[in-house]
Amino acid sequence: MHGPPPAPRPPGPALSRxxxxxxxxxxxxxxxxxxxxxxxxxxLLKTEAAPGAVEYWNLFGGGDGVRMxxxxxxxxxxxxxxxxxxxxxxxxxxxxxxxxxxxxGEEPPDVAVSHLTRMKTLVDAGLLxxxxxxxxxxxxxxxxxxxxxxxxxxxxxxxxYAIPLDxxxxxxxxxxxxxxxxxxxxxDGQLKxxxxxxxxxxxxxxxxQVTGQYGAxxxxxxxxxxxxxxxxxxxxxxxxxxLADNGTRIVLDDAKATRVLDYLRALTVEQRLMPSAAxxxxxxxxxxxxxxxxxxxGEWEISTFQTAGMSFGMTLLPNIFGGPHAVQADSxxxxxxxxxxxxxxxxxxxxxxxxSVLDQSLTWAEGGHVPTWLPFAESDAYRRLSPQSSYAxxxxxxxxxxxxxxxxxxxxxxxxxxxxxxxxxxxxLTAQAAIAQIRSQLSAxxxxxxxx
Amino acid sequence: MATTISAxxxxxxxxxxxxxxxxxxxxxxxxxxxxxxxxxxxxYLLFIVGPALYGLVMSFFHTxxxxxxxxxxxxxxxxxxxxxxxxxxxxxxxxxxxxILTTPPLVVLALVFALLAERVRRGRWFFRLAYFxxxxxxxxxxxxxxxxxxxPELGLLSRTVDAFGATAPNWLGDPNWAMVSLAITTVWWTxxxxxxxxxxxxxxVPRDLYEASAIDGAGPWQQIRRITxxxxxxxxxxxxxxxxxxxxxxxxxxxIMTSGGPNFSTRxxxxxxxxxxxxxxxxxxxxxxxxxFFLLVLAVSAVWLVMTxxxxxEV
Numbered sequence: 160m161h162g163p164p165p166a167p168r169p170p171g172p173a174l175s176r177x178x179x180x181x182x183x184x185x186x187x188x189x190x191x192x193x194x195x196x197x198x199x200x201x202x203l204l205k206t207e208a209a210p211g212a213v214e215y216w217n218l219f220g221g222g223d224g225v226r227m228x229x230x231x232x233x234x235x236x237x238x239x240x241x242x243x244x245x246x247x248x249x250x251x252x253x254x255x256x257x258x259x260x261x262x263x264g265e266e267p268p269d270v271a272v273s274h275l276t277r278m279k280t281l282v283d284a285g286l287l288x289x290x291x292x293x294x295x296x297x298x299x300x301x302x303x304x305x306x307x308x309x310x311x312x313x314x315x316x317x318x319x320y321a322i323p324l325d326x327x328x329x330x331x332x333x334x335x336x337x338x339x340x341x342x343x344x345x346x347d348g349q350l351k352x353x354x355x356x357x358x359x360x361x362x363x364x365x366x367x368q369v370t371g372q373y374g375a376x377x378x379x380x381x382x383x384x385x386x387x388x389x390x391x392x393x394x395x396x397x398x399x400x401x402l403a404d405n406g407t408r409i410v411l412d413d414a415k416a417t418r419v420l421d422y423l424r425a426l427t428v429e430q431r432l433m434p435s436a437a438x439x440x441x442x443x444x445x446x447x448x449x450x451x452x453x454x455x456x457g458e459w460e461i462s463t464f465q466t467a468g469m470s471f472g473m474t475l476l477p478n479i480f481g482g483p484h485a486v487q488a489d490s491x492x493x494x495x496x497x498x499x500x501x502x503x504x505x506x507x508x509x510x511x512x513x514x515s516v517l518d519q520s521l522t523w524a525e526g527g528h529v530p531t532w533l534p535f536a537e538s539d540a541y542r543r544l545s546p547q548s549s550y551a552x553x554x555x556x557x558x559x560x561x562x563x564x565x566x567x568x569x570x571x572x573x574x575x576x577x578x579x580x581x582x583x584x585x586x587x588l589t590a591q592a593a594i595a596q597i598r599s600q601l602s603a604x605x606x607x608x609x610x611x
Numbered sequence: 612m613a614t615t616i617s618a619x620x621x622x623x624x625x626x627x628x629x630x631x632x633x634x635x636x637x638x639x640x641x642x643x644x645x646x647x648x649x650x651x652x653x654x655y656l657l658f659i660v661g662p663a664l665y666g667l668v669m670s671f672f673h674t675x676x677x678x679x680x681x682x683x684x685x686x687x688x689x690x691x692x693x694x695x696x697x698x699x700x701x702x703x704x705x706x707x708x709x710x711i712l713t714t715p716p717l718v719v720l721a722l723v724f725a726l727l728a729e730r731v732r733r734g735r736w737f738f739r740l741a742y743f744x745x746x747x748x749x750x751x752x753x754x755x756x757x758x759x760x761x762x763p764e765l766g767l768l769s770r771t772v773d774a775f776g777a778t779a780p781n782w783l784g785d786p787n788w789a790m791v792s793l794a795i796t797t798v799w800w801t802x803x804x805x806x807x808x809x810x811x812x813x814x815x816v817p818r819d820l821y822e823a824s825a826i827d828g829a830g831p832w833q834q835i836r837r838i839t840x841x842x843x844x845x846x847x848x849x850x851x852x853x854x855x856x857x858x859x860x861x862x863x864x865x866x867i868m869t870s871g872g873p874n875f876s877t878r879x880x881x882x883x884x885x886x887x888x889x890x891x892x893x894x895x896x897x898x899x900x901x902x903x904f905f906l907l908v909l910a911v912s913a914v915w916l917v918m919t920x921x922x923x924x925e926v
Contacts, residue, residue, distance in 0.1 A: 252889045259677045259892075280892075284677035372764075380763075380784035381869045436763040436784035444765055564892075571890050574870075582874040585784055596874075603696070610675035610892045 212242040213512045217272040218254040219247060222462030226526045234515045241508060251569040262286040267496035269509040275313050275490040276560040276567035278321045283564065284611040288495040290319045294506060298514045306531040306554045309490045321492035322513050325528035328488035328553035329388040330458045335470045337452035341365040353477040356422055363432040366452025374432040375453035376446050378439035379584050383577025385439065388487040389455055390580045392476050393419045395485035395558040406563020409601050413594055420583045420590035428586040435585045458527035458550065473546040475553055488557035489568050490531065529554045564609040575600040666898045674895035682895060689899030699900055702883035709879065710858035712794035717854050721805030726835065729813050739810065746803035750863035757796040758868055783869055786876035793864050793877060805850045812846030848919050859908050880904045
């Protein structure tokens with residue numbers, strides 16, 4: 160390197176390299192010391208970031224994320240004396256891994272969101288505080304304030320560990336323009352009730368005639384969750400069970416599972432009423448573009464279609480198999496991770512925040528979730544909310560994942576079944592082969608002693 | 612290679628000639644060298660060697676993600692379970708299959724494009740940039756771009772194929788195609804890195820060799836075959852080793868684009884480790900599976916090292 164000749168040194172104290180390095184080091188040290196208020200400093204020195212604050216972790220992105228922010232802001236406005244530190248982490252495994260590790264490491268948040276079906280595993284691992292009735296009562300929360308299906312599903316050995324915030328079922332979206340032309344709407348512009356295998360296939364066929372492409376869409380590629388939810392919905396309508404004895408026994412009913420899988424195969428591969436190859440985003444895009452009259456997905460996608468500006472309605476997934484009307488669902492719950500330094504004041508701060516979130520159920524319900532907080536769920540404000548209130552019955556027909564250490568939202572249990580169901584819908588596996596595969600993979604999990 | 616010009620010798624002499632002073636010189640340099648290495652070594656021990664050893668220990672225990680400590684001693688149970696699990700073997704095979712699919716095109720195409728870009732007279736910077744640009748993208752962005760390209764019915768690729776009257780395969784949804792589709796994405800994405808390595812190698816080829824050979828009447832093809840390729844041999848070795856290791860470590864593309872599907876047909880070894888370790892909380896078993904995978908990578912690297920050593924001593 161032949162740079163320009165070094166400039167003559169200016170008079171006065173020279174800035175040596177050593178001086179610069181020492182200065183930088185001192186600066187960094189000072190920054191660390193004064194950094195007690197920063198998360199890193201607080202973590203290293205094990206001090207509290209802000210005394211008297213509520214730390215809250217959640218996993219909400221997209222439209223849910225925006226609404227949760229509004230709820231948090233609502234809490235901040237009403238409680239200026241209680242700083243709220245809200246942290247949003249990526250949905251799924253990254254979230255539950257961090258929540259578990261933070262709790263094991265004795266630095267958990269005060270309040271955290273958990274899916275109801277994942278919450279039980281956390282309880283088994285001893286990571287959650289029991290919510291005692293007298294503590295809840297101080298904040299005006301009693302078991303009969305909640306939708307009973309969600310509340311009962313959340314109990315472990317009769318004890319409460321989680322406050323259900325909503326029920327989020329798998330629902331049927333319909334394009335009102337397409338369904339109007341197909342003659343599937345009643346005089347009020349609502350979808351006429353559909354019941355039975357033939358009626359549902361017929362509705363899809365009529366929608367397909369209008370769109371020229373497909374009757375309905377749902378994610379299959381790279382999306383085991385959607386096929387799992389669809390399968391669980393129909394299989395539960397046949398009163399089928401998958402796991403027993405806390406997941407140690409597989410009780411999959413071959414005849415019932417075959418009936419569901421054959422029906423799904425008929426809709427996709429044989430009659431081509433649903434595409435056998437669409438990924439999650441693609442399935443949404445096709446419905447939003449009017450290439451399909453129906454879309455099967457969780458109600459949380461309501462914001463997507465509202466943003467797309469299309470005219471659509473939502474309703475319960477039809478009862479196809481004539482048994483009790485069942486739809487796959489899960490619930491978001493608020494939990495209090497176990498912590499060694501729990502005192503009454505902290506507990507009350509946390510429960511106060513939980514109650515504040517429940518009181519803002521309207522904001523949450525706008526995002527499509529069915530409220531479980533009865534003071535709101537039974538109000539006129541909710542009944543007026545359309546199309547959100549049109550599938551409110553889902554809260555009472557909800558079917559949750561069977562208990563087991565390997566089941567729950569985003570678990571390998573769902574992946575195993577969803578992948579096999581997706582392969583049937585994609586035409587790669589027969590119903591028999593899929594059932595054999597499910598049984599073999601689930602048996603390996605059932606044999607394994609619980610790691611929690 | 613007997614007919615090649617004596618240039619390889621010229622290159623070989625550079626690292627071959629030891630600095631004067633020998634052993635004495637080296638010990639005097641030792642302490643400051645260690646001091647300079649200390650920050651790196653400390654981090655390396657703390658974040659690579661330490662966790663690796665801890666993982667090895669963990670693989671002999673029924674360690675759980677949600678319980679403190681190592682848990683119950685398992686002996687070789689975890690290893691026995693992994694070796695007896697068809698899911699584990701399939702995942703291992705998917706990783707190997709991905710490596711087989713991606714390594715040859717990533718080496719050959721990078722070389723071809725580097726040669727072409729080197730021959731361009733005008734706008735050379737554009738071609739250099741164009742090939743390297745995808746490499747700067749994060750995996751999530753690449754995955755999103757290609758997910759839309761591969762989307763059935765609506766996607767760019769499906770529509771193009773349909774427009775030609777053929778039926779587009781279900782790129783990511785068909786178990787027979789999913790891995791090929793992921794390989795194509797990966798080639799597009801990471802080609803730029805090997806391309807740059809080859810470009811750098813090409814700059815090291817002495818110009819006068821081309822001049823001399825041109826005077827002797829060698830055509831462009833002969834020059835490539837007799838001068839360029841032999842002189843790039845070391846670069847090729849480097850590129851292949853780096854590529855094989857990078858391909859074996861594949862995780863992002865599958866995790867984002869197919870979640871290991873359809874029906875687990877693209878689940879890589881690392882994703883298997885992720886699934887059992889993080890989704891199932893079984894970190895002890897996951898550590899055993901990843902140790903077995905580590906042995907595979909080690910074996911491949913060792914074989915390659917022996918082969919290249921031999922190749923070098925033959926030159």
